[in-house]
Amino acid sequence: MACRKGRYYTIIFTDPDVPKRSLPIDKEWQHWLVGNIPECDYLKGEVLSPYIGGLPYHLKYPHRYVFLVYLQPDPTPIKFDEPRLREKPVETERYHFNTGEFTEKYNLGIPIAGNFFVAGFDPDPTPTLPPILRGFLTTGGEQMQDNTTTPKTS
Numbered sequence: 614m615a616c617r618k619g620r621y622y623t624i625i626f627t628d629p630d631v632p633k634r635s636l637p638i639d640k641e642w643q644h645w646l647v648g649n650i651p652e653c654d655y656l657k658g659e660v661l662s663p664y665i666g667g668l669p670y671h672l673k674y675p676h677r678y679v680f681l682v683y684l685q686p687d688p689t690p691i692k693f694d695e696p697r698l699r700e701k702p703v704e705t706e707r708y709h710f711n712t713g714e715f716t717e718k719y720n721l722g723i724p725i726a727g728n729f730f731v732a733g734f735d736p737d738p739t740p741t742l743p744p745i746l747r748g749f750l751t752t753g754g755e756q757m758q759d760n761t762t763t764p765k766t767s
Contacts, residue, residue: 616653621685623648623721624655625712626678628667633674643698643710644678648719649690659690662698662707667732675733682726683716691719 616622626645632638643662650658667678685691695715698706716722 617684618652619688620652621648621688621690622650622653622655622658623683623685623691623719624650624658625681625683625715626664627710627712628676628678630674630676631708634676635674639708641710641712643707646695646698646710646715648693649685659693660697661693661695663700665700665707667730675731677729677731679712679729680727681712681724683721683723684725686720686722693719 624645624647625643627641627643629641631640631642644667645664646661647655647658648661667676696706
């Protein structure tokens with residue numbers, strides 16, 4: 614994506630699957646919202662909600678995490694009347710965001726870029742690793758002749 618000189622952008626990062634994808638009654642959870650980003654320099658944008666990364670470690674079900682980028686319609690900053698959220702308490706202020714309503718309210722149109730990932734917590738994600746990987750993850754990776762690993766001894 615090439616940034617346009619003299620233009621502003623908005624970034625939205627949400628989780629639409631709260632509390633779970635099959636029953637998203639609390640959707641969307643707002644992870645990050647920055648508007649009036651001049652020429653792709655997001656550090657100079659107007660932070661409406663500070664960044665909080667994906668939270669799969671406490672989730673029972675996999676969630677989609679969605680990043681969207683919008684080119685703002687005018688070459689002047691938008692006057693956002695949204696409340697400015699804090700990092701904490703995250704439990705109450707970030708629920709029930711609606712990307713569609715937000716983008717319609719500020720006439721942002723369709724995103725010019727986007728991406729997503731899926732993450733969730735699994736207490737036992739790899740119950741049977743191959744011996745070569747098991748060693749790298751637990752011993753720092755000292756390999757023996759037979760392609761197994763062994764812990765370092767003092």
